[in-house]
Amino acid sequence: MNATYGELLTAAAAAVAEANLAVGRRRFDSPLDAAQALVDYHGLLDALAGHTWVLLTPEQAAGVRASQGPHRVEVAAIAMAEAIGTVTGTGRPHPAMRTKPVTSWARAARCLRAAGDLLATHHTPGHGPRSPDADVLDDPDVRASALSRLGHLTVTLLDAEDTLALRALQTGLHPATVRRALPGLTHVADLARTTTSHDATSEPAAPGGAARSAPDTATGLARLDNLGLVTPPIRTDHPVAELADRYARVRLHAWRLLENSDYSITTLRDLAVLGVATHAHTAALHGADLTRADAPNRLLKPLLDRARAWQELHHTLTGLVTAGAGDGVIREDLIAITRTLRTLAPMTTTAPASGRTAGLDRPLAGALNGAIATMTDIAGWNSLTLDRLARSGHVHVPGRALTGEQVTDRPELATARLTGHLAPAPDETRRAVTETYQALRTHPFQPSPPAHAPDAGIVRTADVNVIARAGPYQ
């Protein structure tokens, strides 16, 4: 199974609740059990502190400490982690990590540490991005929400301190031992409560920044929760799971083209084919009759318009030539995805005039909804990829494919047309492709931004972050 960050956090919370309940309901069987519980309790506290430093890097923490107006949740989280650190010590690995987890607290700690490791896979050792989701914690509101959730978990854990101390003493452990392990952590609980006080709707806007809406934060938090490993294995036990995994891999590879281009129009063309298939099959799943030119209802029209736009893109890209051979992984995933889509969301079924009658396959609809969001992301990245390829002179067209209008006042293009040799792709072709990409980089069910863009229609401000994250490739 491919665990996500949210699933690991949920598992950790459930394990903490279970352990708290168990320690409240019954005594330990032996001093050994009590000792193990104390160790695991400390191990979980240590994992909570450690996870705080995952959500808040040391550099960010230094920035918070130096800031004149720091985010109070982040200040409280730092104080909480430092306070826990003084209790649990700095020895590594923590003693609780040396044995297999026995108690639920130990299982919770393992889930929490795994969640931290999962996030770490999205970054390079130098904290550079390894995936398009590496920036998810760059949003202060999302970070504060995640820290707040950690605070809740800490408060819940510390609620069991007194009960655990009582149960440990009941087994005959030396009171000094119990006191040393559980010295009274009220001050940590207070800091944790401050950490939990984050509310996105009540937070003032950062100086110089725009106020974030609660839905934006919720979207960011959902993105964090859905985060899996960067390169998860493809699950083949269920077609919908396989579909989701393959789309995730295609998304990652399309993003990586920004940094490591394969100098291939084939990859971009394959992705355009995927765009056509994704939107058309999604429309078919929702009951669109694709055998007619007109859309069956206006709700599905945006999907079919997108499919057509990807089709136009594919048409234009077919006329372009580059030296690279294309990404084999993307091609493999494209073939597997289209085969699955034809089985799960076929287009030949004649839909009734009133629309879909059979029950909607919710997991499949969910996977395809995610796929459409994926294709929206990919359109933005492909736009930049093609722009870079064209600007660096890697995109050509067969000379004979040039029109008379295109070669006018361009002697080198006129020569290519006469000799039939390859010629650099004309600017208007590049602009047409880029403009189509720009239209595709907004989600079909979200309002499009005003289409007033500079040269070639590229939204430069939106691209700055993408380019910065993608690395130094030029």
Added chain:
Amino acid sequence: MATWDETAKVLVEHADADWEGIWTLTYAAGRATADLCVVAPMADAVELTYAAMDLAEARQELEWVRPDLPARCPAVTVGPHDPVGVDAARDAIARLITAALSRAEVLLGCELDLADLACLTRTTTQLRSARRTVHGTAGRATTGRGRS
């Protein structure tokens, strides 16, 4: 203006039974399929897109062993979309693909090195897959390596 079918017939008639001929026919078929995708109903268009993908891959296979083909061969298209109908257009594309396949078969009878042999094998597979899709029923056609 000549119809797609007429242009295809001329192309088939004049294309040589060599690498250049196969490339030219494959290029023309690929461009025609991509053109047809844009105007066909979506159910057909998606399938034809897969066929266009196969034809593009077939062309790339040729260019892999003969990198100079795009620069040397006439990149001829069958012209603007023929308004006669999708079925007639499919027939014209199928004619081009069939001609490319027959030339590939002729070439297979010549003395070839292993790289050329492998290239022709892969190209033939892609061309056959594309022809099956172009002639197939929308949504039920099969295309591409490993799709069948």
